[in-house]
Amino acid sequence: MRLQKSPLGVCSYVVILWLLCASDALFKFTNIKCTCYEKSFCELRRCELKVLGRGVVGLFLHAQANQLPINTSSCVLTLFRRFNGYRPFLYNITVDICSFLKNRKRYPFFDLVYDGIRNFSNINHTCPYNHDIIVNRMVLNDNMIVKVPVPSGFYKLKFNLKTDGVWRGEVEVHVEVNLGFDR
Ligand SMILES: *[C@@H]1O[C@H](CO)[C@@H](O)[C@H](O)[C@H]1NC(C)=O
Ligand SMILES: *[C@@H]1O[C@H](CO)[C@@H](O)[C@H](O)[C@H]1NC(C)=O
Ligand SMILES: *[C@@H]1O[C@H](CO)[C@@H](O)[C@H](O)[C@H]1NC(C)=O
Ligand SMILES: *[C@@H]1O[C@H](CO)[C@@H](O)[C@H](O)[C@H]1NC(C)=O
DSSP: OOOOOOHHHHHHHHHHHHHHHHHSOSEEEEEEEEEESOTTTEEEEEEEEEEEETTEEEEEEEEEESSOOBOOEEEEEEEEEEESEEEEEEEEEEEEHHHHHHOGGGOHHHHHHHHHHGGGBTTOSOSOBOSOEEEEEEOOOHHHHHTSOOOSEEEEEEEEEEETTEEEEEEEEEEEEOOSSOO
16 A cells, blocks of 8 residues: 555644644643641632643632731742652742832742733732732643743742741642653
8 A cells, every 4th residue: 555645634634733732731730739827817718720621720729818918028939840759940039029029020030930820810019918819710821831941840839928027828839841852
């Protein structure tokens, strides 16, 4: 039998490749864990991932604030990569959130993360905060990972939050990066 190179064959091959790529997200959430250390300061109403559609996972978070306003806040953001267990990887930064929101250029990595969150959250304004912290239906898209120089693998982003000098809670978000090739 001869292999034929018909235009239709090439075309359906391209369509199949496209379908495979479209269903196999490069960059997705795999787990989330939230902790409020003190009920008198915050309570978690929601902290979960939900499948929104084929291959699309949304992140939902609602931390009820019990002491308002929040005038000052800082965050330690640490990236971990899974080898044998999770090990710190590339980034461990301390960010003064209120000054970051006034001038985002000072913290380029945090800015990338913030850029991914801000459309889905009510945190996207300058301090003080006078309301609960909500992230609703946050989804990742492949463009976000293009700007971050990480290889394929499993990662954990840990946010540790402090306000008025006191540690208040943490959020751990697990993501999978699957580039389909090594870089
Ligand atoms: C935050 O700022 C407001 C207005 O300036 C003030 O009334 C309040 O006491 C401050 N809160 C804390 C916890 O410092
Ligand atoms: C990250 O930085 C913070 C603040 O400097 C430090 O307390 C923490 O131990 C560091 N974490 C890791 C995993 O290196
Ligand atoms: C956020 O919204 C703006 C304006 O609609 C859009 O240009 C941008 O791509 C969005 N960013 C993300 C990460 O969804
Ligand atoms: C915050 O998000 C809302 C809704 O997506 C948008 O209308 C607003 O322009 C954003 N504000 C900032 C400062 O990015």
